[in-house]
Amino acid sequence: MRIFLQNRINLLEMITILLYNLMFLFQGYFNKILVISGGMLFFLFFILSKRKKYSITERLTILLCIYIPTSFTSVLATSYGSLPLTWFNLTLIMLYVLILFRKFKKSFYFFSPFVMIFYGLYSFLINEDLMDPFKQLMTIVLFLISFFVGEYLRKFSNKRFLEIINQYYILSIILYCISIIIQAFMYNRFGIRVGYFDIIGNNRIVMAGLMNDYSFGSLFIATGMIVYLIEYMEEKKISTYKFLFIEILMFFSILKVNSRTGLFAFLIISLFYFIYKRNFKSILILLCLFITIPFILNIVAKQRGGQALLSTSGRINLNKIAIENFANNILLGVGLGVGRWRMLNGVVLPHNLITQYLAQLGLIGSLIFHSNFVVLFIKYIRYKSLYLWPIIVTLIGAMAIPDIVSSRFLSVLVILAIISSKKFKVKYTKDGRYEKSRKINV
Incomplete structure (x- = not known):
């Protein structure tokens, strides 16, 4: 933890x-009023205690990083399904509204959420349960808002803020890992289940x-x-001992989660990264990876309770159903709404970012949605942003899981990728503060 001090x-x-x-x-062991009050007090404490150090937009952006691990619990300490308003969503909305009252350029990312809202109205016309499409549309629109927020903050970002926001993102993950370890300890030591915990298949604990x-x-x-790995490879601030400690903590936690998606995506992208770098340090770590990968895969296979390591878990069939739905509704899709999808097909959402939105939004809606990523990669990511790699890790994972836009951390990664882009460099004073920005056009 000294790296953050x-x-x-x-x-x-x-x-x-x-x-x-x-x-x-552990909210189940506390009075709900206490948890609700605790959430409000934490927000006020952070906003007020940091007012001399950071601007209001900076404070809200930092809070987005902090709120990721708890972003699936509503502000009233209920499930997201019963009330889709979390402290994460509320903070993003406040940041968005705050920006709207300031001077900004009406670029592509400004109009994108409104276009999606207009297009999403179609889903309300064909769905009897209006809350069903509303929840999914709201999640998509909030995700698209993150592109606009990132573009606005890019004009005022500086090296000081980029460093601290990166540290808060890593800290959020480390504290999440600690929560996972505590969750595992509570079950193994006392048999107590807290948070999202299940035993599936042949005794596979997740x-x-x-x-x-x-x-x-x-x-x-x-x-x-992947972020910490790249920081270690490209900067001299992190010692090998600190790097190993943090990476081992994260690796141990990802094994406890017991889902292949993140681990496989990390291994694939890290291999590509090392091949891309081709220096002594990368070759050395690459050799270590080749030696340890068989052991890692063996551990993962044992934890899956007999389920084949490369089993598709029905994903191929889900994607086949999605393609069939798309073929029958090419332009507009079958509409948004998890409940509607289950009613029409009797299965869960497709486990693939592309087939899911082709089936639900059709060709037109998919183009509206994916165009945001096209602009991101053309305008920002290609300019050597540190967050190129974690976004690719997430998008690779999104090819095997549903509804990635509701993950929350992808929204934060989009913001960080844009504000850390090296294309639009700004001038700074000696203390690292913003002095003058360049115009941003899409």
Whole structure:
């Protein structure tokens, strides 16, 4: 934890954030009013205690990183399904509204959420349960808002803020890993289940803290593993001991989550990264990976309770159903709504980012949605953003899981990728503060 003490995040703050996470993890053992009040007090505490250090937009952006592990629990300490308003969503909405009252350029990312809202109205016309499409549309629109937020913040970002926001993102993952370890300890030692915990298949134990999808949990950790790996490879600030400690902690936690998605995505992208770098350090780590991968796969296989390591778990059939739906509704799709999808097909959502939105949104809606990524990669990601790699890790994982836009951490990664882009460099004063920005056009 000492790595954060030298980067403006003190130990007391780390403990406070950890206790906040644990309060929600063990919310079943507390009075609901206490948990609701705790959420409100934490928000006010952070906003007020950091007012001299960061601007309001910076504070809200940092809170987005902090809120990721608890972003599947509503502000009223209920499940997201019963009330789709979490502290994460509320913070993103406040940040968005705050920006709307300021001067900004009406670029592609400004119009994109409104276009999606207009297009999504079709789903309300064909669905009897209006809350069903509303929940999914709201999730998609909030995700698209993150592109606009990132583009606005890009004009005012500086090296100081980029460093601290990166540290908060890594800290959020580390504290999430600690929550996973505590979750495993409570079950193994006392037989107590907290958070999202299940035993599936042939005695396969899975857990994901407060994330309602185990694949989300593994992918979230995997993004931290790749970010910290790249920081170690390309910067001299991190010692080998610190790097190994953090990576082992994350690796141990991802094994406890017991979902292949994040681990496999990390291994694939890290291999590509090392091949891309081709220096002595990368070759050395690459050799270590080749030696350890068989052991890693053996551990994963044993934890799956007899299920084949490369089993598709029915994903091929789900994607086949999605393609059939798309073929019958090419332009508009079958409409949004998890309930509607189950009613029409009797199965869960397709486990693939592309086939899911082709089936639900059709060709037109898919183009509207995916165009945001096209602009992201053309305009920002190609300019050597550190967050190229974790976004690719997430998108690879999204080829095997449903509804990746509801993962929350992808929204934060989009914001971080845009504000850390090296294309639009700004001038700084000696203390690292913003001095003058360049115009941003799409």
